[in-house]
Amino acid sequence: MRVIITGASGQVGRALQKVLTDQGLQILQIPDFDGTDPTPKFDVADHAIVQQLSALRPELIIHCAAMTDVDGCAADPDAAYRINAFGTQNVAHACLRCNAEMVYISTNEVFDGRADQPYREDDRPNPINPYASSKRTGEQMAARYLKTGLYIVRTAWVFSPGGHNFPAKIIAAADAGKPVRVVTDEVSNPTYAPDLAEAVAKLIKTRVYGIYHFTNAGYCSRYDFAKEILRLSGRGHIPVEPITLADYPRPSAVPPFTPLANTRGAESGIELRPWQEALKAYFAT
Numbered sequence: 001m002r003v004i005i006t007g008a009s010g011q012v013g014r015a016l017q018k019v020l021t022d023q024g025l026q027i028l029q030i031p032d033f034d035g036t037d038p039t040p041k042f043d044v045a046d047h048a049i050v051q052q053l054s055a056l057r058p059e060l061i062i063h064c065a066a067m068t069d070v071d072g073c074a075a076d077p078d079a080a081y082r083i084n085a086f087g088t089q090n091v092a093h094a095c096l097r098c099n100a101e102m103v104y105i106s107t108n109e110v111f112d113g114r115a116d117q118p119y120r121e122d123d124r125p126n127p128i129n130p131y132a133s134s135k136r137t138g139e140q141m142a143a144r145y146l147k148t149g150l151y152i153v154r155t156a157w158v159f160s161p162g163g164h165n166f167p168a169k170i171i172a173a174a175d176a177g178k179p180v181r182v183v184t185d186e187v188s189n190p191t192y193a194p195d196l197a198e199a200v201a202k203l204i205k206t207r208v209y210g211i212y213h214f215t216n217a218g219y220c221s222r223y224d225f226a227k228e229i230l231r232l233s234g235r236g237h238i239p240v241e242p243i244t245l246a247d248y249p250r251p252s253a254v255p256p257f258t259p260l261a262n263t264r265g266a267e268s269g270i271e272l273r274p275w276q277e278a279l280k281a282y283f284a285t
Contacts, residue, residue: 001204004028004058006044006091007065011163012105012155015197016062023201028056044087053094060204062103063091063142066135070109073131074252080134088138092145101149101209102142103200108156108188108215110136113255118219120261121154121211129252139211151203152211153196154260157225160193161285166222167229174230174238181241182226183248188258189215190225192278202270212265216275219259228276232283 003025007013017027044065053061066084067073073080088104095102109132110125127133139152159165173180191214199214220228223242230238245254262271272278 001025001059002028002057004053004056004061006061006063010064010068011158011160011165011193012196013062013064014162015160015193016064016200019194019197019201028058044090045082047090049087049090050094050097053091054097057098058100060101060103061091061095062105062200063088064105066105067131070129070131071251073134074129074250077130077134080130081137084131084134085137085141089141089145092142092150095149096145099149101151101204102146103151103153103204104139104142106139106152106154107132107135108154108213108258108260109255110139110154111255111258113257115257118259118261119213121213121264128255131252132255148209150209151200153200153203154211154213155191155196156188156215156258156260157190158193158196159190159279159282161282163193166190166225167233167279167282170226170229171233171235174235179241180226180230180238181243181248182223183245184221184223184242185244185256186222186254187219187256189217189219189260190275190279191215191272192275192282194281195272195278199265199270199272203265203268206268206270208268210264212270213260213262214265214270214272215260215262216272216278217262218274218276220275228279232279 005013067080110127111119112126112128125136127136159167226240
């Protein structure tokens, strides 16, 4: 199978390249897209990308490229929609033109966080910030173009070795001697990018399209996640101050409770290990 990965240098993109190459799939090389780069070499929001992608005749496009800076999206919602919504529309259009399947990597933040149990795939999204709204619009645009052949994979709190992620930030703060203050009332599923990539690789073999929730099993608060990061990294003696979202004002509204339930993937035997085991693997790498 000929595969294109957008956002190939990101955490999920790097993990996918390793998994898919190991499985003998051909990765088509394209200039990478970086949502933080004001002049990206590969701009999914440029309509010319439809022609560029379709000319490569892929059989599958895994669309990871996104503007993922949640607070940055709040500061510049037009950029968020340009990249996350209209960029996704362009990728879906390219898939339609060359009859390719598409995997769209989406987010737990499409939900408003007011639930009292993990969100299932058929629960109604209700985004409350520009990042989440742009990603939800991307889901809708992809579904409008692709009546079949579309996998929407929602995930949460992604981390991987070498990535700019929550574990790296916590360790950097601890090593710099800065106070480690972490919220107790933001809850979701930590997700190890290599485990997510393995799940996606299994999913595309099923040819069972639709919405999937792929995260490592279990959920926790940011505070509990930070405590486990410090413990496993040999920094368990460093104190973590529990605070609330109200104590940590941000430009973007934060959905407080957004764990995802993997119900559809589990029906096909695709399940991810507990997040605590995945975090141990992160530190063992």
